[in-house]
Amino acid sequence: MNNRIVMALYQTFVKRGFATLRFNFRGVGKSQGVFDNGVGELSDAASALDWVQSIHPEAQSTWIAGFSFGAWIGMQLLMRRPEIRGFISIAPPANMYDFTFLAPCPSSGIIIQGDGDEVVTPGAVQKLVDKLRTQKHITIHHDTIPRANHFFEHEMVDLMGSVDRYLDMRLDPNCPIR
Template identity: 60%
Template sequence: MPEVIFNGPDGRLEGRYHHGKSPSAPLALLLHPHPQHGGTMNNKVVYALYHAFVRRGFSTLRFNFRGVGRSQGKFDNGQGELSDAASALDWMQSFNPNASACWVGGFSFGAWIGMQLLMRRPEIDGFVSVAPPANVFDFSFLAPCPSSGLIVHGSADDLVPEPTVAKLATKLATQRNIRVKYQTIEGANHFFGTHLETLGEMVDTYLSDAIRVAAPEPVREPELAVALP
């Protein structure tokens, strides 16, 4: 997990990046929870997401929003953080011009930023949104949601009530041409605590299925009829 520093719109941004082995490895950008509530790229949920994508062969980046860790700048109520995420995606794309796909993942505040980025960057093929704060932030901009993805929430979340996220997932799932899968983890709170392994396995399974569905069928050579003497 080499440390990387790249230019953002308000100064340098600090990240951790894993480069996939394949020249056409898909990209994954992971976004952390609220900077003013202790959120960093080293958050355990973000870390679990990071490794789930790495295990699936993605070139994967997690980074600190402005004003967090060694990232320059100061908190900007989401607007600046969205610009930071766009710069992070630009940075990854510059090193991976032949990437086969592009995904965004986020936890809590990071899920809100990630879904906004999804609306602005048509090259994003899929998303993983963990505990999106549907009771705090407005997600009505997802009209329509342009890509399929996974939403995961804890049934015992005391910060973001599960029914508010279920309502969001149901609304997205009714849209045409995409598939939004909603899964809950029984007994998990907002930070997933002892359920991090379950979360990682859930994302692993989803990515495995999504990659298999997205992979093109192999081209088969037509069989030639040969007349036997």
Template identity: 65%
Template sequence: MPEIIFTGPAGRIEGRFQPAKAKNGPIAIILHPHPQFGGTMNNAITYQLFYMFAKRGFAVLRFNFRGVGRSQGEFDHGEGELSDAASALDWAQTVHPDARACWVAGFSFGAWIGMQLLMRRPEIEGFISIAPQANLYDFSFLAPCPSSGLIIHGDQDKVAPPKDVQTLVDKLKTQKGIIVEQQIMPGANHFFEGQVEPLIENCGAYVDKRLAMIEAA
């Protein structure tokens, strides 16, 4: 898992990259939680997502948003972080130009950034959005949501209340041509304390299902 530094809009960005096994293996970009509340690329969920995708033959990149760790710049309330994520995808595509597909996965704040990246980049064909804070962030830009994906959250989440996530899911499910799968994990709070392993298993099962559908097509 080589440490990498690439250039973002606010200066250098620190990341970790796992190349794909196959030349045309897909790319996955992993986005960490809120930088001002201790979120980094080494967050347990971000870290485990990275390995989940790597095990499935993806070229995977996780990185620190601006102002976190060795990444230059300072927190920019989402706008700059979205530019960082776009730069990360650019970098991964440069290293891995034959990738047959791209995915984005994010947790909490990272889920919000990931969904915005999805709107900007038509090559992203799958997403995993963990505990999106639909109560705090505006997701109305998802009109329409361009790709199918998984929204997964806990029924004991006080930070991103289930009713707000449900409203977001219901809105997305009315859109034609995409399938947004929702999974609600019983007993899980916003940080999936004691439940990170089953969370990652659920995410992995979803990716496996999507990859099998592609192979069958």
């Protein structure tokens, strides 16, 4: 949760007035437990969402955002929670984990990838984007950040610019994507 990409996502949602939570998955930082190959981590994410919703039952919409492994978990949570209205998926590890569960994907969102990513291959992410774009009733945006490595080391301004432009568009009351 202290990763600079996660922190930047957190801050951008807070600035927009969202009730926002960032957390470590089990076994990360001072969290209890051990890595569970995505099973326990999905349970962690669902419990975190339940908690936020219990504290803020007046929330008008729910979004999910994740980076790398967190993007994979976030997309799985999206499939299980119909109240999630949008997603931001940064460097989803499409070459490492199975994303076939996204059929059909229930919500529109954006996938952002660095073209110099040495961990998540841009080709695998493009294949995922192409597959999702064939589905009806959702819109998948895809931004590729030039020169960006997996951690967007020197391209954080470009990464967050992409996130902000997408949120500006989706949160505009006149946006046709809902």
